[in-house]
Amino acid sequence: MSVDFSVDQPIAALASPPGGAARGMVRISGTQVRHVLDHWFHPDDPERWNKGRTATMHPGLLRLVDGAGDLSISVQVLFWPHRRSYTGQPLIELHLPGSPCLLEAVLGEVYRRGARPARPGEFTLRAFLAGKLDLLQAEAVLGVIDARDHQELQTALGQLAGGISHKLTLLRHDLLELLADLEAGLDFIEEDIEFISRQNLIDRLSDARELVSDLLAQAGERMQARVRSQVVLAGLPNAGKSTLFNRLAQAAKALVSPEQGTTRDFLTQTVHWNQLTFDLIDTAGWENAASGIAAAAQQQRVEQLQRADLLIWCTAEGLDQLDAQSDQNLFATASAQASTSIRLVTKTDLRPDSRPVHKIFAQTAPDSPSQFQMVGVSVLAETGFDKLEQAIRHHLGSPPLRAGQWLGMTAARCQETLECVVRALDRAESAAREINTGDELIAVDLREALDQVGVILGVIYTDDILDRVFSKFCIGK
Ligand SMILES: Nc1nc2c(ncn2[C@@H]2O[C@H](COP(=O)(O)OP(=O)(O)OP(=O)(O)O)[C@@H](O)[C@H]2O)c(=O)[nH]1
Numbered sequence: 168m169s170v171d172f173s174v175d176q177p178i179a180a181l182a183s184p185p186g187g188a189a190r191g192m193v194r195i196s197g198t199q200v201r202h203v204l205d206h207w208f209h210p211d212d213p214e215r216w217n218k219g220r221t222a223t224m225h226p227g228l229l230r231l232v233d234g235a236g237d238l239s240i241s242v243q244v245l246f247w248p249h250r251r252s253y254t255g256q257p258l259i260e261l262h263l264p265g266s267p268c269l270l271e272a273v274l275g276e277v278y279r280r281g282a283r284p285a286r287p288g289e290f291t292l293r294a295f296l297a298g299k300l301d302l303l304q305a306e307a308v309l310g311v312i313d314a315r316d317h318q319e320l321q322t323a324l325g326q327l328a329g330g331i332s333h334k335l336t337l338l339r340h341d342l343l344e345l346l347a348d349l350e351a352g353l354d355f356i357e358e359d360i361e362f363i364s365r366q367n368l369i370d371r372l373s374d375a376r377e378l379v380s381d382l383l384a385q386a387g388e389r390m391q392a393r394v395r396s397q398v399v400l401a402g403l404p405n406a407g408k409s410t411l412f413n414r415l416a417q418a419a420k421a422l423v424s425p426e427q428g429t430t431r432d433f434l435t436q437t438v439h440w441n442q443l444t445f446d447l448i449d450t451a452g453w454e455n456a457a458s459g460i461a462a463a464a465q466q467q468r469v470e471q472l473q474r475a476d477l478l479i480w481c482t483a484e485g486l487d488q489l490d491a492q493s494d495q496n497l498f499a500t501a502s503a504q505a506s507t508s509i510r511l512v513t514k515t516d517l518r519p520d521s522r523p524v525h526k527i528f529a530q531t532a533p534d535s536p537s538q539f540q541m542v543g544v545s546v547l548a549e550t551g552f553d554k555l556e557q558a559i560r561h562h563l564g565s566p567p568l569r570a571g572q573w574l575g576m577t578a579a580r581c582q583e584t585l586e587c588v589v590r591a592l593d594r595a596e597s598a599a600r601e602i603n604t605g606d607e608l609i610a611v612d613l614r615e616a617l618d619q620v621g622v623i624l625g626v627i628y629t630d631d632i633l634d635r636v637f638s639k640f641c642i643g644k
């Protein structure tokens with residue numbers, strides 16, 4: 168895609184998801200957008216339609232003439248006549264029954280009447296070009312559309328609301344003022360008039376550098392942060408891990424059988440709970456393995472645990488003394504690798520009496536690990552899942568908020584530029600600390616920092632940057 172900077176010609180696209188639905192929406196934006204509907208839209212109140220000066224909804228009929236004859240479609244037309252629209256220019260949304268054929272026919276007519284098909288992200292591009300959004304916010308629009316869970320949505324909404332933009336805009340104004348003072352001083356260099364003291368200059372440069380360094384650190388954390396937590400199910404063969412995996416993942420994905428060693432490799436499934444998303448990993452049963460493939464497999468599991476945020480160690484109810492001992496030993500090995508663990512008794516329906524869970528461990532292991540949270544579940548009897556969910560939520564907690572301010576794509580785009588800003592501010596500050604350095608040299612670095620902040624916000628942009636950002640959008644947004 169190459170960026171089209173012309174904003175006059177109306178563009179149009181289907182703005183509702185493809186496929187049948189109760190309602191569908193066609194969006195049209197352009198300076199003379201009203202004329203696209205001339206002669207085939209018949210508003211219930213023509214006077215209001217023709218003279219309306221504020222954003223209003225206009226019910227009416229769309230008359231289409233196609234091969235099959237005349238078609239009258241009942242529509243609601245939302246019309247923003249001037250700049251106060253999403254795109255910052257006149258905008259129309261046609262709301263009509265969501266039949267794909269009907270929407271296609273209407274869109275075809277819109278194109279015949281002078282609009283051209285919108286490119287991916289072109290509505291948001293126009294909003295950006297009209298100054299309605301900066302580049303960080305344009306990316307946030309995409310982040311909102313693509314959000315896969317509550318946390319990602321919150322991050323995108325924060326960025327759309329101007330979280331980072333606000334900080335950078337204030338910084339940019341401050342640096343512009345500094346530059347203006349420095350340059351004003353340069354004009355009066357002969358008279359020795361100073362518009363800003365060196366100390367004030369140093370302090371403000373230092374504050375700016377600190378702010379940008381902090382943003383850079385957050386962007387860096389965002390780049391490293393795994394978006395989702397990893398929860399690993401482990402335990403002896405036949406402990407009921409795969410059965411539990413299927414129950415928690417709400418999918419019959421893992422093979423389950425009474426045979427030991429059913430799961431040979433690991434399986435991953437993303438689990439979405441209200442406000443919490445994590446990757447659940449089912450692993451092969453642990454065995455005491457001294458050598459060979461089993462030892463290698465065990466090593467692989469250890470590495471997996473080191474990457475995990477939570478280990479759920481599954482111990483089946485009713486193990487004999489020998490298995491209970493080996494379960495205890497392997498659990499000790501596994502939990503030493505994991506950052507946190509839950510000890511889970513599975514198949515509690517097999518329990519002969521109503522012993523509480525911690526008593527089971529107390530019996531099988533004298534040095535019972537009381538520091539681990541203990542929970543019991545039965546997939547068969549569907550019991551214990553509330554407690555297990557509580558325990559998982561407790562351990563995963565909320566993701567770090569600092570990194571949560573940045574959308575991944577924004578962090579990726581801005582990291583290098585933020586580094587340039589820090590370096591330029593650093594140079595400017597060092598120069599300012601040298602008594603003999605002239606203001607003109609400080610101004611050079613300050614200008615460089617300003618340019619780069621402008622690139623992040625999209626005040627300064629190239630086709631290439633816009634291409635990269637907007638080509639990721641879908642059509643209609
Ligand atoms: N009574 C009872 N049996 C269960 C329960 N959960 C699993 N099982 C049975 O336990 C056996 C082993 O289950 P799996 O889920 O395959 O165990 P696993 O830990 O994945 O086993 P491996 O993959 O071999 O390590 C199967 O026959 C399951 O039906 C439960 O809650 N109650």
Ligand SMILES: [Mg+2]
Binds near residue numbers: 421423430451452
């Ligand atoms: Mg299994």
